[in-house]
Amino acid sequence: MKIKRSERLIDMTHYLSEHPRELVSLTFFAERYASAKSSISEDLVIVKETFENRGIGTLQTVPGAAGGVRFIPGVRKDQAEEALSVLSEQVSRSDRLLPGGYLFMTDILGDIHLMNHVGKLFAGAFANEQIDLVMTVATKGIGIAHAAARYLGVPVVVARRDSKVTEGSTVSINYVSGSSKRIQTMVLSKRSVKQGARVLIVDDFMKAGGTAAGMKNLLEEFSATVAGVGIFIESEQEAGEERLVEDYISLLKLRSVDEKGKTIQIETGNYFDRVSSFLKQ
Template sequence: MKRSHRLIGMTRYILEHPMQLISLPFFSKQYDAAKSSISEDLTIMNQMLKEEGIGYLESIAGAGGGVRYIPQYEQKQSINFINTLAKRLEDPDRILPGGYLFMSDILGEPNTVRTIGRLFANAFAPLNIEAVVTVATKGIPIAYAVASFLNVPVVIVRRDPKITEGSTVSINYVSGSSRKIQTMVLTKRSLAQGSTVCIIDDFMKAGGTIDGMKNLLKEFGANVAAIGVLAEAEDEEDERVVNDYTSLLQISNVDVKNAHIEVSPGNYFE
């Protein structure tokens, strides 16, 4: 096999298996090539990944070593993407009753959701995340995008139990926006005890739902290492029950009467 053909095959495999340790003998056997040739190929690949601003290859020495693809996203690209997304959300036609924004179209765009997932994965990659947790809302596409880059499963917290999920753990929590007592459940088989997780949500006001998920995850002994939200509401800061989080966008000055809204970058780059 020509080197160019081998490079295409190896690159495809590595991009489809992020955060996974891949041994040199695996590639050597797969493409019938010497380890020295594979090592040279990986050096070329690592250089191109860095130049494209989409990550790098981490080398692990030793008998059980190999390489691991760490997804990243160049800061300049990240800034441009977030600013473009903010401009799109400032369209006054998106304003809904209660100061919410219509975002379903954006969350239905595979490329946009994939980039959002890449940004969160870039921030959370060093945390050794073992599962991405979200609630059964519009945040599910983002959670799957993040999980695809971190190469971990998605765990979905639901408002009501499903008979197909077996036994569950449930808690009551206070919704941050409506101040109502609500229930959320998680099947016992979905998450191993003591897992390190990140929580992903599409929108956060006071953070009651996220705080509820944190309390539910305590029942599993989980370590919530990170919280990522696509957009946060600035006017809820005084009532917020969640403080340690990463947001891509911040929504402020929602004037329903005059059809005006301001959207700015969140705390992602802080």
């Protein structure tokens, strides 16, 4: 049954947003709505303009018999600035301070609205990269990985500290923690990553980068390619401190923690330095 154009536009928009980066043919939409391809093409022009004007993303057109359209989530610069401001305000709250200068982050990592901000920001940062899956290490990076994967339309794989029987055969490596200089183990199921996959690594916090470097080394065992590294919060680099990972995008930077004064100084990470060239104004 043929439906009204307004209904068609709403359903089409919903479908595309639920299937980011997936190539959808005009034939699929034409059959779904019992409409001519010319009408579908006109509708897609409207959807594309709306997505771009509202800072939701864009539609890529792929020509040819096997072509169609692909929704690429994105974010405008002003939206990114607002999202980073909200995240910074939340992280810098004084009641997050724990003994030893640690920060309580569980509530942020479990807040779906804040994680939506994180997912959109990483989707915008890596919009031009071919990514097959998102990888993190248990446990605090899992929420961030799922947020990014949601907008990139790819699966999530989680490296663990020890092997589980439910993982089947695994690959494990030893790596040196960048901050504590301790030898640690990282394990990943052999079924998790296909050979040659392009992987986005994400993590909640980076000091010297030992964990991210460990994930990169682990992916080498799968002949996979690191498509990028996304960090929620990086610490201020101390004098003489060597970063084990240099090419990464961070959303926030932890400048300092004052336990006596109960203050946490947070600023924007290197996000705009790395991605401003393709963020829409």
